[in-house]
Amino acid sequence: MSTIETRLADLGVTLPDAPAPAANYVPYVQVGDLVHVSGQISMQDGQMMTGKLGDTVSVEDGARAARACAISLLAQLKAACDGDIDRLVRVVKLTGFVNSTADFTDQPKVINGASDFLVEALGDAGRHARSAVSAGSLPLGVSVEIEAIFQVR
Template structure:
């Protein structure tokens, strides 16, 4: 089953690839690796604002991270010239979770993205990962995630 067929089976329609909101590009390739800029969580097309441990719970954050992963896949598709079959593997994911000082489930929030990447890319979606709690994310978003992938 192709990546596009897997997305269809999961009921996922990729949005248009996001445009940069400041002085950067959405992806940059070096050799066989492509580096995706951080993508923030969006709900109904607007930043999903909130802080984990104050405004949002772990399950909300996990859903936000899943939505970020969908946006990342869209940008990855653009970086691959429209062919997600070129993705050899997801190498690394870094997740920033807007959270209170006492919130300690950043790793569980980030599972929302990690689990989707494995659903979509299979074993090639298994990746190294970091998940951090931060005091603030641009526009007040609850989650921001960046990704590194290897292309064929």
């Protein structure tokens, strides 16, 4: 087991198989030492985590949805690295989209679910630049979608 996967196991996380794309796109593209991972939607145990922040979903549940997105991002990264996730140098950037009402302003607190998890799992390599933005709706009604850029060796 890799060093990163051992740390994830210590946190009670096993990376799932990388989700297949749902439309006409690829799950990741590597350019040089950067891997750009397509947006990962909030899913847990094969179930979509749906609903709108500021309406039917609490900030805490939104943060859990963001954490689930981060786990899927790492699964895609592992696939991009031919199974060797220890090639990760650092998380460079996250862009988080939060399905929220027009008056909801806690998008950063929601995306903290992903950011906090990545730092907990990866230490300093998990620290990243980030955007957290509102979306009037997201695919399939999910609560959160996050895309990422990773640096690899």
